[in-house]
Amino acid sequence: MQKLCRDLGESGTDLNNDIARLGEKGLDVEVQQALDSLRVIGSNSVHPGEMDLTDDTETASALFELLNFIVEDEISQPKKRAAIFEKLPAGAREAIQARDGG
Numbered sequence: 876m877q878k879l880c881r882d883l884g885e886s887g888t889d890l891n892n893d894i895a896r897l898g899e900k901g902l903d904v905e906v907q908q909a910l911d912s913l914r915v916i917g918s919n920s921v922h923p924g925e926m927d928l929t930d931d932t933e934t935a936s937a938l939f940e941l942l943n944f945i946v947e948d949e950i951s952q953p954k955k956r957a958a959i960f961e962k963l964p965a966g967a968r969e970a971i972q973a974r975d976g977g
Contacts, residue, residue, distance in 0.1 A: 876913055879942070883949060890914045906948050909941045 877887040884900075885893035894910045902910075917938050960968065 876910070876917070876942075879945065880910075903948065906945055909945050913938060913941050913945075 876890055879887075880890060880893040880897075881887035883893075883897060885896055887893065890910075891914065894907060894914065897910070898904075898907045916934065963971075
């Protein structure tokens with residue numbers, strides 16, 4: 876999660892503060908709740924590079940499911956949408972950006 880928060884533009888040093896800042900920047904509530912669930916459930920068992928192997932399989936699976944949801948929503952899908960947008964003709968992209976003030 877620390878690395879994921881860094882990828883999302885935060886420090887990755889204080890997950891609670893990182894999640895709060897992401898929320899302030901408009902992070903979807905469902906994604907914020909998933910991050911908080913991961914933070915709370917995994918705070919004592921999962922850290923970068925190490926896992927507590929005494930955790931039950933169901934909990935570990937749920938944590939990975941939440942992590943995959945967050946990555947898909949915040950990283951994979953935006954990249955897919957951007958790739959499609961970049962395939963539009965240059966004139967169409969420029970007109971859209973002019974319309975949107977960019």
